[in-house]
Amino acid sequence: MRRQIILKCVTLAVVVCFIPAISTQASRASNSAISMQIRVDDVKADVSPMLYGLMTEEINFCYEGGLYGELIRNRMFKEPPSRRRGRGRRGQPAEEEQEQSVGLPVFWQLVQTNGGVGSMELDTTQLMNEAATNSLKLDIQSVGTNQHVGLANTGFWGIPVWPNTQYRARIDAKSGNGFIGPLTLAIVSNDGTKVYAQAQIPRITPDGYHTYQAILTTGNVEETADATFQIWAHDTGTVWFGLVSLFPPTYNNRPNGNRIDIMKLMADMKPKFLRFPGGNYLEGQTMATRFDWKKTIGDISERPGHMCDAWGYWSSDGMGLLEFLEWAEDLNMETIMGIYSGYSLRGEFAQPGEELEPYVQDALDEIEYAIGDTSTTWGARRAQDGHPEPFKLHYVEIGNEEFRPDQSRYYERFAQFYDAIKAKYPQLEVIGAIGYTDRELVRNPDVYDDHFYRNSFQMQTDTTHYNNFDRNGGKVFVGEWATREGDPTSNLGAALSDAAWMTGMERNSDVVILAAYAPLFVNVNPGGQQWATDLIGFDTLSAFGSTSYWGQQMFYSNIGNKVVAATVENMPTRAMEVPRRGRGSRRGNTNAQQEAEPQTQQVQSLFYNVTYDTQNGTIYAKIVNVSETPYPVNIRVSGVDDISATGTLIQMKGSGLDEVNTIDNPGNILPVTTDLNGLSKDFTQTFPAYSISVLKMYKQ
Ligand code: AHR
Numbered sequence: 001m002r003r004q005i006i007l008k009c010v011t012l013a014v015v016v017c018f019i020p021a022i023s024t025q026a027s028r029a030s031n032s033a034i035s036m037q038i039r040v041d042d043v044k045a046d047v048s049p050m051l052y053g054l055m056t057e058e059i060n061f062c063y064e065g066g067l068y069g070e071l072i073r074n075r076m077f078k079e080p081p082s083r084r085r086g087r088g089r090r091g092q093p094a095e096e097e098q099e100q101s102v103g104l105p106v107f108w109q110l111v112q113t114n115g116g117v118g119s120m121e122l123d124t125t126q127l128m129n130e131a132a133t134n135s136l137k138l139d140i141q142s143v144g145t146n147q148h149v150g151l152a153n154t155g156f157w158g159i160p161v162w163p164n165t166q167y168r169a170r171i172d173a174k175s176g177n178g179f180i181g182p183l184t185l186a187i188v189s190n191d192g193t194k195v196y197a198q199a200q201i202p203r204i205t206p207d208g209y210h211t212y213q214a215i216l217t218t219g220n221v222e223e224t225a226d227a228t229f230q231i232w233a234h235d236t237g238t239v240w241f242g243l244v245s246l247f248p249p250t251y252n253n254r255p256n257g258n259r260i261d262i263m264k265l266m267a268d269m270k271p272k273f274l275r276f277p278g279g280n281y282l283e284g285q286t287m288a289t290r291f292d293w294k295k296t297i298g299d300i301s302e303r304p305g306h307m308c309d310a311w312g313y314w315s316s317d318g319m320g321l322l323e324f325l326e327w328a329e330d331l332n333m334e335t336i337m338g339i340y341s342g343y344s345l346r347g348e349f350a351q352p353g354e355e356l357e358p359y360v361q362d363a364l365d366e367i368e369y370a371i372g373d374t375s376t377t378w379g380a381r382r383a384q385d386g387h388p389e390p391f392k393l394h395y396v397e398i399g400n401e402e403f404r405p406d407q408s409r410y411y412e413r414f415a416q417f418y419d420a421i422k423a424k425y426p427q428l429e430v431i432g433a434i435g436y437t438d439r440e441l442v443r444n445p446d447v448y449d450d451h452f453y454r455n456s457f458q459m460q461t462d463t464t465h466y467n468n469f470d471r472n473g474g475k476v477f478v479g480e481w482a483t484r485e486g487d488p489t490s491n492l493g494a495a496l497s498d499a500a501w502m503t504g505m506e507r508n509s510d511v512v513i514l515a516a517y518a519p520l521f522v523n524v525n526p527g528g529q530q531w532a533t534d535l536i537g538f539d540t541l542s543a544f545g546s547t548s549y550w551g552q553q554m555f556y557s558n559i560g561n562k563v564v565a566a567t568v569e570n571m572p573t574r575a576m577e578v579p580r581r582g583r584g585s586r587r588g589n590t591n592a593q594q595e596a597e598p599q600t601q602q603v604q605s606l607f608y609n610v611t612y613d614t615q616n617g618t619i620y621a622k623i624v625n626v627s628e629t630p631y632p633v634n635i636r637v638s639g640v641d642d643i644s645a646t647g648t649l650i651q652m653k654g655s656g657l658d659e660v661n662t663i664d665n666p667g668n669i670l671p672v673t674t675d676l677n678g679l680s681k682d683f684t685q686t687f688p689a690y691s692i693s694v695l696k697m698y699k700q
Contacts, residue, residue: 033684034570034633038610040619040699041639042565045510047611050272050334050394052556055480055516056324057279059311060488061528062521063319065156066538067262070318071167071246072229073107073156077122077134078305079314081106105136109152111230113192116140116147118233128172128209128242131304135240140179140233150232152188153244157525158225159187160540161196165248167216168255171231172243172301175204179237185214190226209242211301216246225540243301252330256300256318261543262521265536267331269549269556274328275336275397275479275516277321280310282338282400285345292340293366296320297385310345311530322382325370325391334392336477336514337370339363341399341417341433343408352412360420367396367425395514396421397431397449397479405434415442436469436476447513449479452501457579459483459497460603460626463504469511476511480518482548486660487532488522489546492669492690493657494533499551499624499692500607506555506622507563507609517552524663537663544666547659550652551692554671558620558650558694560611564639566621568606574627575600606631606687617699619643625687632686635695640681642700647676653691 058064065073073079103121110120123137136151143149153159169185186198199214229246233239250257251264277291284290289309296303296317308315328335342350342359350356365378371390372379379390398417402410410433418430432445452459466476481501485494498517505512522534535549545553578599605627611620617640625631637643652671661668671692676685679697687693 032570034568034572034606034631036566036568036608036621036633036635038619038621038635038637039565039639040612040637043562043612044565045508045563047506047559047561047563048509048513049561050514051506051509051512051559052271052552053273053275053333053336053514053516054266054269054271054520055275055279055518056520057277057281058308058315058319059279059281059519060521060530060534061156061313061523061525062519064313064315065525065528065540066521066523067258068319068323069247069250069257069259070316071155071159071248072153072244074105074153074314075245075316076132076243076301076305077105077108077136077241078132079106080307105134107154108136109154109228111148111150111152111232113148114146116143116149118143118149120151123240126174126240129301131302132242135242138233138239138241139177140236140238142236143234148230148232150183150230151241152228152230154228155540157528157540158190159227159229159246160248161187161218161221161224161227162248162541163218163221163223165218167197168247169199169214169216170211170243170245171201171241172209172211173204173239173241174209175206176238176240177236179233179235179239180204180206182234183239184232184234185216186230186232187216187218187227188230189224190228196221196227204239209240223541245300254326254330256323258323258327258330259543262536262538263330265543265545265549269553271331271333271556273334273336273395273514273516274324274331275338276324277338278310279338279400279480279518280345281308282340283310283344285309287344287348287350290340290344293321293369294362297322297369297381321366321369322385322387326387329391334394335370336395336397336431337366337393338397338400339366339417341402341410342413343399343402343410347408349408349413352409352416356413356416360417363396363417364420364424367393367421367428371425393428395429395431395447397433397477399433401451402433410434411442414445418443418445431477431479436474444474447475447477449477451480452478453480453482453484455579456483456485456493456497457576457603459501460576460607461601463500463607465504466508466511467504469508471510475513477514478505478512479514479516481515482517482533484533486546488524488529488534489537489660490533490535490548491657492547492654492659495547495551495652495669496624496626496657496690496692498548499555499622500626502552502555503607503609503622503624506559506611509563517548539663542663542666544661544663546661547652547654547669550669550671554650554652554692554694555622558622558696560613560618560620562612562614564610564612564619566608566610568608568633572605572627572629572631573602574605574629576603605629606633619697619699621695621697623687623693623695625689625691625693628689630686630688632684634682634684637681637697640699643679643681644698644700645677645679647679647698648696649674649676649685650694650696651688651691653688655690657690
């Protein structure tokens with residue numbers, strides 16, 4: 001059932017291939033000048049203090065091989081060989097299938113150089129702990145000076161080598177058959193000719209598994225991802241490995257932490273909240289493969305990991321509940337905790353009542369882990385895990401995209417969670433994983449979750465979506481939204497439509513109190529992506545913001561606390577092709593409908609919203625010109641005595657809708673900040689073709 005829904009989303013991606021062409025015919029309501037009247041004293045709505053945030057889940061290899069700093073792939077030798085290990089994005093090959101021999105772990109290779117002899121195999125008899133199902137057994141038969149016998153891990157698309165960088169290595173191992181060490185840990189070029197960094201573990205003991213740690217430091221080397229992590233043994237005997245881990249420097253120097261460059265990109269957005277852990281990832285295809293939070297806490301060696309079958313690859317669960325909470329804390333975000341609702345993607349669900357009760361209890365425990373004090377069971381566990389202070393938690397969401405609430409008895413399941421959570425934590429607001437239009441439940445959620453994955457036409461023609469919502473009804477979290485044009489990340493056309501859509505959410509932020517684009521990340525290495533269009537891209541070495549990222553950064557960081565009245569006279573319009581229903585739903589579809597002449601519709605060319613900061617007197621006018629024509633706009637401000645002659649313009653523009661930022665050209669389209677002079681309560685500013693502008697004016 002849910003599978004069909006996912007397919008629907010994928011279909012949308014295909015529709016995106018047939019983006020409506022924007023006609024060159026621009027027109028104006030009359031020949032008079034375009035004017036925008038801003039009435040600062042006419043407050044239309046309060047701006048939600050938490051309006052803009054982030055939505056995240058494991059998708060597109062975004063934690064594994066991405067944000068989560070771990071560099072060793074298959075660190076506990078549990079990752080199954082898979083035929084579907086990440087689709088290639090359009091026009092790109094899928095990730096190379098790993099050669100898989102029975103008894104050998106994927107992403108690990110035996111090292112034997114200059115005549116050294118050894119063997120490796122998966123072993124199920126010498127396990128490190130209950131979370132382990134295999135160890136990796138290395139037998140060293142013969143090794144001499146200048147010979148290497150050991151293991152190599154190929155990482156997630158290579159081990160990143162950065163100059164003058166410290167890497168933290170950890171191995172959990174035990175020895176046998178007379179081996180007592182030493183082991184050398186090294187980062188080595190793929191061709192074996194360069195050792196970028198190395199360290200020694202002098203002794204490995206045979207009396208059970210122990211943890212050994214070492215720091216590897218690179219010198220003034222060139223940046224590359226053409227490297228492996230290797231472990232060399234210098235004597236004969238046997239070593240069993242339970243876990244091998246390698247971390248580069250992490251954000252805030254957190255152990256088991258996050259990659260710095262990606263965290264910085266998020267920090268620069270100034271997001272107010274983090275919705276985690278999904279998305280489909282929360283639900284899993286089956287109950288057994290859901291995000292089972294209790295299995296994601298504690299030392300990394302104690303986390304069994306699970307198949308992220310929603311997106312087709314293994315998760316070590318290194319990015320576990322504590323790490324999500326710390327990520328939010330590091331960026332000063334509130335959290336929206338997605339709680340497993342007892343429903344999984346293939347339609348399996350727990351019946352409300354007794355069968356659901358363990359899941360409800362699990363949710364209460366999860367909340368206690370986040371905010372309970374240390375006298376509680378799970379608050380104490382959090383302290384034991386290294387974080388005695390409770391985290392910030394204001395919202396919890398029950399499930400994700402519960403599209404078939406009748407069949408899966410979501411209304412009753414929701415009520416059971418809602419009542420239990422409210423009884424114990426009355427301060428929390430509970431979000432329902434259903435849209436606002438689905439209201440009238442057994443319990444009404446405090447907030448509804450609307451999702452919009454659309455094309456430019458749909459976005460631009462629906463910016464008034466929330467204008468007429470009942471102000472006394474429920475509040476809305478636009479929990480996932482995106483203009484899906486651009487692959488792997490958005491193009492400029494999508495960024496413009498996103499910005500147009502945001503003007504509508506912002507204008508209605510008394511109703512839309514929370515909003516987050518999705519998906520947040522994509523690993524642009526071959527085979528890394530399952531979903532286009534995404535906000536932040538990265539490979540093994542670096543990260544970049546898409547056009548939509550920069551548009552959102554402009555919106556997130558420039559917002560007042562009141563929406564004030566703004567109207568435009570003589571709004572220019574242009575013809576946009578109306579995407580036909582079903583068109584492009586199958587590649588190569590040549591039905592009669594597709595042959596028909598395209599329909600067009602006149603769509604406005606400028607989108608706008610104005611907010612005002614009553615604390616510091618800043619007026620933020622956001623103007624999005626989605627057309628190919630630059631427009632001068634006469635701006636008239638009333639409701640303040642005067643405005644300063646100096647102002648600020650933050651503007652991003654391009655010359656075509658298809659323009660993109662890429663991993664190789666991350667700065668193609670970026671916002672530029674300029675000081676303005678000569679402003680008054682009546683002035684004219686030109687908004688270039690294909691541009692997003694934030695015009696900051698200061699009350700005098
Ligand atoms: O963002 C990608 C997916 O889209 C999410 O996992 C799911 O909630 C939605 O269908």
